Structure formats: structure tokens, C-alpha cells
Amino acid sequence: xxxxxxxxxxxxxxxxxxxxxxxxxxxxxxxxxxxxxxxxxxxxxxxxxxxxxxxxxxxxxxxxxxxxxxxxxxxxxxxxxxxxxxxxxxxxxxxxxxxxxxxxxxxxxxxxxxxxxxxxxxxxxxxxxxxxxxxxxxxxxxxxxxxxxxxxxxxxxxxxxxxxxxxxxxxxxxxxxxxxxxxxxxxxxxxxxxxxxxxxxxxxxxxxxxxxxxxxxxxxxxxxxxxxxxxxxxxxxxxxxxxxxxxxxxxxxxxxxxxxxxxxxxxxxxxxxxxxxxxx
Numbered sequence: 001x002x003x004x005x006x007x008x009x010x011x012x013x014x015x016x017x018x019x020x021x022x023x024x025x026x027x028x029x030x031x032x033x034x035x036x037x038x039x040x041x042x043x044x045x046x047x048x049x050x051x052x053x054x055x056x057x058x059x060x061x062x063x064x065x066x067x068x069x070x071x072x073x074x075x076x077x078x079x080x081x082x083x084x085x086x087x088x089x090x091x092x093x094x095x096x097x098x099x100x101x102x103x104x105x106x107x108x109x110x111x112x113x114x115x116x117x118x119x120x121x122x123x124x125x126x127x128x129x130x131x132x133x134x135x136x137x138x139x140x141x142x143x144x145x146x147x148x149x150x151x152x153x154x155x156x157x158x159x160x161x162x163x164x165x166x167x168x169x170x171x172x173x174x175x176x177x178x179x180x181x182x183x184x185x186x187x188x189x190x191x192x193x194x195x196x197x198x199x200x201x202x203x204x205x206x207x208x209x210x211x212x213x214x215x216x217x218x219x220x221x222x223x224x225x226x227x228x229x230x231x232x233x234x235x236x237x238x239x240x241x242x243x244x245x246x247x248x249x250x251x252x253x254x255x256x257x258x259x260x261x262x263x264x265x266x267x268x269x270x271x272x273x274x275x276x277x278x279x280x
Contacts, residue, residue, distance in 0.1 A: 001029070001030065002232050003033070003035065003072065003075075004025065004074070004075045004076075004077070005032065005033045005034075005035060005074060006018065006021050006022070006023070006025070006033070006034050006035070006079070007036070007076070007077070007085075008036070008077075008078065008079030008081065008108075008221075009037050009038040009079070009081075009082070010038070011040045011041075011042055012039070012040065012042065013041065013263075014043055014264050015238075015263060015264030016217055016264065017043065017079055018079075019036065020221040020225060021221060022034070022206070024222065024225045024226060024267065025229060027271060028229035028232070028278055029130050029278075030232060030277065032065045033073070033097055033274060035062060036059075037059065037080065037081050037082055038054055039051075039055060039157065040052050040055060043262075044117055044118070045138035045217050045262065046217070046262045050257065054084055054170040054175065056082075056088050059089075060278075061086045062172055063088070063191050070096040071096060071156055072096060074100070074101055074102070075101065075231065075232055076093070076096065076097065076102070076104065076105070077224065077228045078103060078130070078134075079224065082118075083122065083123050086127065086130055089130065090126065093130075095131070098255065100191070101135075102134065102136065102185040102228070103134045103135045103136070103222065104231070105131060105134035105137045105138070106138045106139075107130075107131060107137060107139050107143050108143070109123060109124065109127060109146065110140075110142045110143055111140055111143075112142060113152045114119075115147040116177060118191065124146050124147070127147065128147055129146060129160075130159055131147060131175045134175070135179065136180060136237065137171070137176075138180070138181045138223075139184055139226055141186075143173055144167050145183050146171055147174070147175075148174060150167075158187055158188045159185055159187065161187070162189045164182050164193070165195050168180060168182050169197070178198065178199050179197060179199065179237050179247045180196070180197055181194055181195065181227075182194065183277055184219075184220065188230070191208050191210060191211055192208075192209055193206055194206065194211070194245060196237055196238060198237040198238065198239075201237070201238055205238050207238075207241060207245050209245060209249055210245075212253060214252070214261060216252055216255075216264070217258060217261065218241060219248050221251070222244075222247065222248050222251065223225050223244045223245065223248050224244070224249050225244075226267075226274065229241075230243050230278065231280060233279070243278075246274070247267055247270065248265065250267075250270040250273075253266040254269060261276055
């Protein structure tokens with residue numbers, strides 16, 4: 001069983017970030033180690049003024065203890081970080097990696113052509129440095145453009161697969177990556193998509209699905225966690241991404257209409273097929 005590390009924030013209320021990741025990884029027969037980056041009363045979307053406690057100092061102490069234990073990880077998943085935790089990881093990440101480690105970075109910092117609250121150009125620059133240490137990155141279109149330092153239109157209702165693949169190629173060239181995804185692409189005709197590159201898919205691939213109505217929190221967290229689960233079970237990037245996208249779509253489609261969208265998506269009722277495919 002691979003040794004897996006998950007480093008992202010812990011939001012106490014709502015099924016996002018760490019609280020979304022852990023149940024899915026346990027169900028996928030993994031035993032993840034966690035390195036929380038911050039403690040929040042809720043996530044930052046829609047609950048008002050949430051509390052935020054930066055854990056960068058504690059992260060340093062935790063990593064120092066792990067170094068004494070010679071702990072190293074085969075897969076590292078980095079999600080929502082914050083500037084000081086990001087800087088800790090940038091400095092210490094290599095001490096935590098096994099020889100063939102896979103670093104999966106979801107560079108969470110923006111969407112819909114804007115950075116999230118609390119992020120600025122300093123954070124973007126730091127994320128660019130961390131991206132150079134990753135094996136696979138999974139930005140959305142907004143995050144990909146910020147990583148590249150490219151101008152975003154104030155309003156972009158949709159992009160094309162061809163344009164997204166060009167952005168993806170530039171992203172891989174810029175950061176020396178062989179594998180990457182751009183997720184959550186708003187496509188024409190009310191569709192949503194993913195484009196990817198990997199050594200076995202050098203010409204690129206795309207995954208296109210109907211866009212489901214609504215705005216749901218935690219979908220990116222669930223997608224990247226499911227992607228990680230697929231990769232640890234030796235699925236190709238394309239297969240793992242397809243499985244992850246289908247899990248998220250099923251969870252949204254089967255979501256009870258009265259559920260508060262701020263609380264994240266509940267994938268548990270629809271994950272049986274995903275778990276069966278992991279072992280096939």
C-alpha cells in the first residue's frame with residue numbers, strides 16, 4: 001500500500017477540503033497521513049466571516065518530527081494552502097518524498113477570472129515556484145492563466161477545447177511537467193470539460209460532460225481526491241480523471257434538492273461503482 005500524504009486546510013463545517021478527502025481515501029483502501037495547513041470555522045464561500053488559524057508554525061514542527069522518524073511518502077496531494085503554509089511546503093517538500101514520489105498539486109487560488117478572497121500576486125508567484133516541484137498539477141482555467149501570467153478577460157462565458165489545450169501545453173512547458181489537467185472548463189452548448197496531457201497521451205485528451213445546473217462547493221476537492229485514488233491504484237491519468245469526473249457528476253445529480261449547496265457534495269451514496277472500478 002502506498003504511503004499517502006494530504007496537505008490542505010481543515011474546514012470544521014461542510015464537506016470540503018480535508019473533510020471531503022479523508023473518507024474517500026479511506027474507502028479507497030488508503031491510509032493517508034495528514035498535514036493540515038489551516039483551521040477554519042467554515043470554508044470561505046458563503047458563510048460570512050469565517051475564522052482562520054494559520055498552521056504554518058505547527059507544520060514546521062510536525063515535519064521536523066517526521067524527519068526524525070524517516071517518514072517519506074509515495075504520493076503527496078497538496079490542496080488549499082495559504083501563503084505561509086505554501087512557503088513551508090516549498091522549503092520542506094523534498095524531505096518528505098520517496099524516490100519515485102508523485103506530487104499532485106491542485107493550485108487552489110481562483111475561479112471565474114478572479115483570485116479568491118485573501119489571495120494576491122504574491123501568492124500567485126509563490127504558487128509558480130511550488131508548481132515546479134509538482135509531478136501533476138490540476139488547475140482550473142483561471143488558475144492556469146494566473147500561473148502563466150496571461151491576461152484573463154473580465155467575462156469569459158466559455159472556452160474551446162482547442163484553446164484550453166494550447167494553455168495546457170504552455171503550462172507544461174513553463175513548469176517542466178509531463179502530466180497536467182485543466183479542470184472545470186466552461187464549454188459551449190452548456191457543457192463542462194477537462195483537458196489533459198500525460199506521457200501516454202502526448203497529443204492530449206479531453207473529457208466532456210453536460211453541465212449540471214447549480215453552483216456546488218467542494219467539487220474540485222472531491223475530483224482531485226478521486227483522481228489521487230485512481231493514480232494510487234495504477235490507473236492512467238486519463239482513466240483516473242474520467243472516473244473522478246463521473247463520480248462528481250453522479251454526486252451532484254443525486255443530490256437532494258433541499259441540501260444546502262454550501263455544505264459540499266455527498267459522494268457516499270454513489271461511490272460503489274467508483275470503488276469497484278478502482279480494483280479492476
